[in-house]
Amino acid sequence: xxxxxxxxxxxxxxxxxxxxxxxxxxxxxxxxxxxxxxxxxxxxxxxxxxxxxxxxxxxxxxxxxxxxxxxxxxxxxxxxxxxxxxxxxxxxxxxxxxxxxxxxxxxxxxxxxxxxxxxxxxxxxxxxxxxxxxxxxxxxxxxxxxxxxxxxxxxxxxxxxxxxxxxxxxxxxxxxxxxxxxxxxxxxxxxxxxxxxxxxxxxxxxxxxxxxxxxxxxxxxxxxxxxxxxxxxxxxxxxxxxxxxxxxxxxxxxxxxxxxxxxxxxxxxxxxxxxxx
Amino acid sequence: xxxxxxxxxxxxxxxxxxxxxxxxxxxxxxxxxxxxxxxxxxxxxxxxxxxxxxxxxxxxxxxxxxxxxxxxxxxxxxxxxxxxxxxxxxxxxxxxxxxxxxxxxxxxxxxxxxxxxxxxxxxxxxxxxxxxxxxxxxxxxxxxxxxxxxxxxxxxxxxxxxx
Numbered sequence: 001x002x003x004x005x006x007x008x009x010x011x012x013x014x015x016x017x018x019x020x021x022x023x024x025x026x027x028x029x030x031x032x033x034x035x036x037x038x039x040x041x042x043x044x045x046x047x048x049x050x051x052x053x054x055x056x057x058x059x060x061x062x063x064x065x066x067x068x069x070x071x072x073x074x075x076x077x078x079x080x081x082x083x084x085x086x087x088x089x090x091x092x093x094x095x096x097x098x099x100x101x102x103x104x105x106x107x108x109x110x111x112x113x114x115x116x117x118x119x120x121x122x123x124x125x126x127x128x129x130x131x132x133x134x135x136x137x138x139x140x141x142x143x144x145x146x147x148x149x150x151x152x153x154x155x156x157x158x159x160x161x162x163x164x165x166x167x168x169x170x171x172x173x174x175x176x177x178x179x180x181x182x183x184x185x186x187x188x189x190x191x192x193x194x195x196x197x198x199x200x201x202x203x204x205x206x207x208x209x210x211x212x213x214x215x216x217x218x219x220x221x222x223x224x225x226x227x228x229x230x231x232x233x234x235x236x237x238x239x240x241x242x243x244x245x246x247x248x249x250x251x252x253x254x255x256x257x258x259x260x261x262x263x264x265x266x267x268x269x270x271x272x273x274x275x276x277x
Numbered sequence: 278x279x280x281x282x283x284x285x286x287x288x289x290x291x292x293x294x295x296x297x298x299x300x301x302x303x304x305x306x307x308x309x310x311x312x313x314x315x316x317x318x319x320x321x322x323x324x325x326x327x328x329x330x331x332x333x334x335x336x337x338x339x340x341x342x343x344x345x346x347x348x349x350x351x352x353x354x355x356x357x358x359x360x361x362x363x364x365x366x367x368x369x370x371x372x373x374x375x376x377x378x379x380x381x382x383x384x385x386x387x388x389x390x391x392x393x394x395x396x397x398x399x400x401x402x403x404x405x406x407x408x409x410x411x412x413x414x415x416x417x418x419x420x421x422x423x424x425x426x427x428x429x430x431x432x433x434x435x436x437x438x439x440x
Binding site: 010011013014016017019020021023024027028152154155156228230271273274276 | 281284285288289292293296297300306307310313314315317318320321322323326329330336403406407412413
C-alpha cells in the first residue's frame with residue numbers, strides 16, 4: 001500500500017492550513033454574532049415585556065380574591081393532572097425544585113411527568129453555559145456522597161460526567177444540555193420523561209427535562225463506569241429515577257447560565273479531563 | 278505561543294499525513310484536500326479541548342474520519358462500494374493492474390477506514406475502536422472480513438494476470 005502511495009503524484013498541498021484557519025475564524029465570528037444577536041433579542045424581549053407590564057398595571061381591575069386562592073399560579077397546561085396538581089401545591093423559591101415526593105410508578109419503560117420548577121430562571125447576568133459550570137452545578141444537585149472522575153466530552157458539546165459514591169461504591173452519571181428550536185418563553189414547568197434502557201449500561205436510566213423554550217436537559221444514570229474503549233466496569237446505580245428527574249428539572253440548567261455559576265464552575269472544573277467511552 | 282500558533286504548528290506538521298489518509302479513504306486527491314481542510318477547520322474550532330487530549334494526531338484522524346463519513350452520507354447518490362470489481366474499463370484493459378488501493382475502494386467506507394487505520398496507520402485494535410467509536414469486537418470481526426474480501430479480490434486479479 002505504501003509502495004502504491006509512493007507511485008502516486010499528489011497535487012501540491014497548497015495553503016490548506018491557512019484556509020482552515022480562515023474558515024475557522026469565520027465560523028467563530030458567525031457563532032459569536034449569533035450568540036450576541038440572541039442575547040440582544042432576549043434583552044429586547046425582556047425590556048418590551050417589562051414596558052408592557054408597567055403600562056398595563058394601572059388598567060388592571062382590582063378584584064378581591066378569596067383567601068383560599070392565594071397560592072402560586074398553576075402550571076401551564078402542558079402536563080397531566082399530576083403535574084398540575086403538583087404545580088398548585090409547589091412552593092415558589094428560587095433554586096428549589098418542588099416535585100411530587102413519589103411520582104407514580106408504571107410498568108411502561110418510559111413515563112412523562114410535568115415538574116414545576118418553582119421559578120422561571122435565576123435573576124442576574126447570564127452567560128453561555130460551559131461544561132465547568134455544568135459540573136459545578138451537578139455537584140450541588142447530587143445527593144450527599146463523594147464525587148470524583150469529573151470529565152467532559154471530547155467535542156464541544158455540553159456533555160459532562162461525574163462519579164458519585166453514596167457509600168456503597170461509585171456510580172456514574174452523565175448529563176447533556178441542548179436547545180431545540182422553539183419560540184416562546186421558558187415557562188415554569190418542564191416536561192420530564194424517564195426511560196429505562198436495560199441493554200445499555202451507560203444509559204440505564206435516561207431522564208430528559210424539556211422546557212417550552214426548547215431547552216433540553218438529559219441525565220443518564222449508568223449501571224457501569226466509564227470504559228477503556230473495550231469494556232465498561234460495573235458500577236452502582238447511584239440515582240433513583242426521581243432523584244435524576246429532580247436534577248434534570250432544576251431551573252438553573254440552560255444553554256445560558258448564571259454568570260457567577262459559570263465563573264465558579266470554570267475555576268473549579270475548567271481543566272476537567274476528557275472522557276472517552 | 279497562542280492557541281492559534283500551536284494549531285498552525287500542529288497543522289503544518291500533520292496536514293500532509295492527514296491528506297494521505299483522506300486520499301486512501303476517497304481515492305481523489307482534490308476531495309482529500311477538501312476533507313483535510315474541513316477536518317482542520319473543525320480541529321481549529323475545538324482546539325482548546327483537542328490540545329488536552331493524549332494523542333492529538335489520533336484526535337485529528339478521528340475528526341477526519343467523521344468528516345469523510347459525513348461527506349459520504351450527504352452524497353447518497355455518489356459512488357457506492359461494490360462487491361465485485363468488474364468495471365468495463367477494467368475488463369477491456371487487462372494491463373490495468375488491480376492495486377491494493379483499488380481493492381480497498383471496494384470495501385464499505387467504515388471497513389475501509391478500519392483497514393487503513395489498522396494497517397497503514399498501524400493503530401492497535403483498541404485505538405481503531407476508539408477513533409471510530411466502535412466496539413473492539415466489531416473492529417476485529419470487520420477487519421477479518423475485510424481482509425478476506427481483499428484477498429479474494431487480489432487473488433482474482435492475480436489469476437487474471439497470470440492465468
